[in-house]
Every structure is written in structure tokens, then in C-alpha cells.
Amino acid sequence: MYIAVAYKAGSGELFKRVVESIWPCIRMENYINRCSEVLTENMLKIARNGGKIMVKEYCGAFTMDVITGTALGILVNSQHDLQNKFVSNAKIIFDTRRDRTNFIQQLLSINPFLNRLVRILPNLFSKQENPMTFFLEAIRRIVADRKEETVPRKQTDFLQLLVNAEASEDFVDTTAENGKGLTYDEIVAQIMIFFLAGYETTATTLQFMTYNLAVFPDVQQRIVDEIQEQIGDEVPTNDNVSKLKYMEQTIKETLRLFPTVVSVTRMASETVTIKGVTIPKGVGVLIPIYDVMRDPEYFPDPEVFRPERFSNEAKDEMNPLSFLAFGFGPRLCIGKRLALLEIKIAMVHVLRKIKFVKTQDLPENLPLIASGSRLVPVTPLMVKAVLRHTETKS
Numbered sequence: 001m002y003i004a005v006a007y008k009a010g011s012g013e014l015f016k017r018v019v020e021s022i023w024p025c026i027r028m029e030n031y032i033n034r035c036s037e038v039l040t041e042n043m044l045k046i047a048r049n050g051g052k053i054m055v056k057e058y059c060g061a062f063t064m065d066v067i068t069g070t071a072l073g074i075l076v077n078s079q080h081d082l083q084n085k086f087v088s089n090a091k092i093i094f095d096t097r098r099d100r101t102n103f104i105q106q107l108l109s110i111n112p113f114l115n116r117l118v119r120i121l122p123n124l125f126s127k128q129e130n131p132m133t134f135f136l137e138a139i140r141r142i143v144a145d146r147k148e149e150t151v152p153r154k155q156t157d158f159l160q161l162l163v164n165a166e167a168s169e170d171f172v173d174t175t176a177e178n179g180k181g182l183t184y185d186e187i188v189a190q191i192m193i194f195f196l197a198g199y200e201t202t203a204t205t206l207q208f209m210t211y212n213l214a215v216f217p218d219v220q221q222r223i224v225d226e227i228q229e230q231i232g233d234e235v236p237t238n239d240n241v242s243k244l245k246y247m248e249q250t251i252k253e254t255l256r257l258f259p260t261v262v263s264v265t266r267m268a269s270e271t272v273t274i275k276g277v278t279i280p281k282g283v284g285v286l287i288p289i290y291d292v293m294r295d296p297e298y299f300p301d302p303e304v305f306r307p308e309r310f311s312n313e314a315k316d317e318m319n320p321l322s323f324l325a326f327g328f329g330p331r332l333c334i335g336k337r338l339a340l341l342e343i344k345i346a347m348v349h350v351l352r353k354i355k356f357v358k359t360q361d362l363p364e365n366l367p368l369i370a371s372g373s374r375l376v377p378v379t380p381l382m383v384k385a386v387l388r389h390t391e392t393k394s
Ligand code: HEM
Pocket: 010, 011, 193, 194, 195, 197, 198, 199, 201, 202, 205, 255, 259, 260, 261, 264, 265, 324, 325, 326, 327, 328, 329, 330, 331, 332, 333, 334, 335, 336, 338, 339
């Protein structure tokens, strides 16, 4: 129900305005830098022993800390405690084995009697506490605590803008039930979808990017050189990371080959005929992002990893509708800028100190599975990390 509400409210102008107004309000980059330093320290502990990093574990804790800190203004500190409840519950939600249980539940739900039984006996299907319940309760507490605050915060975050929107006359959303702002359920739903979407997609992209850097050492070295040439030892910021053109091309090429969201859906708002195919009004359409981005008509030699496809010169030739990793149109991913910023800042910190190295057990043709609309490696990736420079003892 909450997700459905979020979807409905997400289409409103209000939601877009709330999120767009975050960017100038807060200096997220400081916070992302702090999280990136912890990520680097955690990876260094492994690199010092020449070990392998369970990339998703570390990157997941990193993106969880970034999204909870920037959107909700709370310190979850999951990077200091990888068993933290926020991360462990998020992991259960995105566990690919859970999809099979959900599939059985979906099948049973076709029959009205079994459907009622499934709802009454949810624990038959899961031995764990329902992770959605954990998040809903946590979010309700976070919203309640924020509403009780009497001293205004120095910086406005996503949560504060939503809380203000509940009562404020400034935000008029014609899609909201009372026509004046968001209902309490809509606020909870927005937060839920925002931080689950922000956590998983970015962590998985960082995982695929790390894999590509290990498998293509020349690309990794070119990015390291670019960081040195363009920003030297400066602290990464929103401004200076925009000079890292080759890094951006590599992120996009990673997303092209491994889009963490493999498909999106739309409903035809009117009857249209496209290339002889008529789509009647009200019919659902699935856009196969993964297949479009591996179609040789749009990307020659689609299986080849080639970041230069996204260089300025090549971009002019590209069909603007062919790169769909963040979707397209009015519902384009709202976290795109945050995701790109945090990936770049994290990579600057990590690559200054750590080199990712390919080992024999890291396959060149990565086995992938689509879990729902998500793309994940069949097994979580372990990548060897070594120190880029010899450390001197202080
Ligand atoms: C690499 C990281 C990410 C990828 C690949 C990604 C991808 C996507 C895609 C494909 C969509 C559907 C767009 C469409 O239907 O056209 C989407 C929607 C969305 N994303 Fe992301 N996303 C990422 C990061 C984030 C982050 C960091 C956040 C939160 C800050 C976020 C929040 C959302 C939300 C709330 C929506 C729904 C927007 C709407 O329906 O209006 N995403 N994302």
C-alpha cells in the first residue's frame, strides 16, 4: 500500500519540486566526502592484507549512510557496523532468494481463498521479521521526532521539506487527497521509496563499476591519471568532479552494460500508433532498458566495454533515447544527480589509495540475473584490493 501511495504521489509536481529544492539548500558533498573517507578506510583494512573485498557489502553500507544522512538527516553509521539493522533489513528486501517466495505468494494470491490465507499467515513464508515493518516503524519514529523539534535546523533536508509540505499552503498538489499537500501516509511512502531506491541502485552500480575497473586495468589507470590531472589532491566537490569526463563515461558505460533497473513500465494515456503498432489507451507498456542498451542498432559491438562511446564527440551521434539507465521523460530518476555525485566522490577517495585487481575467479563474462526489475550478479562480487602506494608509518 505504501509503495502504491508513493508511486501515485511521486507523479505529482509537488514531489519534483520538493526534491529539486534540496540541491541548492544543502552542501551534500561534505557529508558524502565523510562517508567516502570511511568507505576508503574500510577497504584499506582489507587492502593492507592483500585481501578481497565483498564489494556490495561495503558499498551498500556506504550508500545507506549517504541516503539516510542526506535525505533524512540521521546518522545510521552502518559503515561502522555492517550488521546494522537498516542495512540488514534492506538486504532482506533485496535478497534475490526472497523473490522466489514472493513468486509463490503471487501465484497463491490468484485464488481468493488462498490469498486470504497468505495474508493471515505471512510468517509461513518468512522466518524473519518483516523488513518492511521495520522500515515503516523506523520512518514513523523519524517523522514523529522531526515534528517535535522546536529549534529550526540549519540545513533543510528532504524529510524537513516533506514534513513542511504536510501543513504548508505553499505546496499545492492537485493529486493529493486533500488538495493541499501530502497526507501523513504519503510522507512515509515518499521516504520509504526514496531511500530504498537510493540505497540499492547506487550500491549495485558501484559494485559493477569496481568489477569493470578490476577487469580493465587500463581504464582504471586512465581514471586515476585523470583524477590527478584535473583535481590533484583537492577535496572532491560537485564542481571539481564535473571535470572528470572519462570517469563519467566509465560510469555510463557501466550502467549501459549493467543497468541496475532492467525495465520500466508506462501506461498509454491515449491511443497511439508507433511504427504500425497500435497501443490502445490504458494499456501497459514495458520498456526493456537492458535490451535497448545492448541493441547493436544503438550501440555497435554492444557486448564490448568501451567508455569512449559516451565521449562528447561520439555523443552527438547517439540517439538520445538509447541510454535509459535512469529512465526518460517526466518520471526520469529523481536521484540521478545524487547517484552520479556520490559514485564520483567515492571513486576519487578510494582510487587515490586502492587499486582493484582482477583475480582468476573473477569471470570476464559476468553471470547476471534479473531479480524483479533489478539486475544483479548471480553471486556477490569479491574483488582483490591492493595499496596503490606504500604506506609510511607515522
Ligand atoms: C545509479 C543509481 C540509480 C539508478 C540506475 C536509478 C534508476 C532509476 C530508474 C530507471 C527509474 C525509473 C525512471 C522512469 O520510470 O523513467 C528511477 C526512478 C526513481 N529513482 Fe532512481 N536510480 C538511481 C539512484 C537513485 C537515488 C540515489 C535515488 C534517491 C535519492 C533514487 C530515487 C528514485 C525515485 C524516487 C524514483 C521514482 C521517480 C518517479 O517515479 O517520479 N534513485 N531510478
